[in-house]
């Protein structure tokens with residue numbers, strides 16, 4: 001952990017690690033990291049739009065609901081005074097953990113929230129007996145690559161190949 005974060009170790013997780021609440025004090029923010037509560041679903045989708053994470057061929061609301069109802073996924077949130085400051089969708093395929101929709105509210109970036117919520121994702125994945133976590137970053141997105149590198153993530157040197165299975169999408 002870098003100097004930005006002074007975590008209060010009050011993680012509470014149930015036997016299978018499905019609940020997760022942590023109070024984290026950052027440079028200027030005291031936030032709770034918890035499962036995204038339904039009252040903040042709308043704010044989460046707004047945050048994803050605001051931070052440029054949505055694409056016309058993806059429905060972020062449907063993505064969110066799938067993640068929240070799936071048995072191997074969830075969305076974590078950093079919340080302060082009932083305001084959503086950051087999110088990360090985390091899940092696993094039985095072999096690796098994956099992170100999507102990592103976003104920190106623009107006015108609260110560079111205060112350690114991204115690092116804190118990624119730490120919570122790592123714990124969520126680890127608690128399920130999965131030894132590796134990974135994510136995809138669009139080529140050329142150097143600032144985000146620099147962020148992940150600060151957290152110890154390295155280029156896996158793989159090419160991701162994909163194919164749409166729904167006719168309407170590019």
Ligand SMILES: CC(C)(COP(=O)(O)OP(=O)(O)OC[C@H]1O[C@@H](n2cnc3c(N)ncnc32)[C@H](O)[C@@H]1OP(=O)(O)O)[C@@H](O)C(=O)NCCC(=O)NCCS
Pocket residue numbers: 002003004051052053101102103104105108109110111112113114115116136137138143144146147148150151
């Ligand atoms: C990427 C993002 C989540 C980072 O969150 P953040 O709260 O600003 O990051 P943190 O403050 O926790 O930074 C953690 C470390 O990364 C570094 N860092 C953060 N952003 C950086 C950047 N753009 N360039 C270089 N380093 C960066 C910080 O200096 C810090 O280093 P330190 O702890 O060793 O001092 C945030 O910028 C964001 O929401 N961006 C828009 C959405 C997005 O692109 N998400 C990623 C999709 S793949």
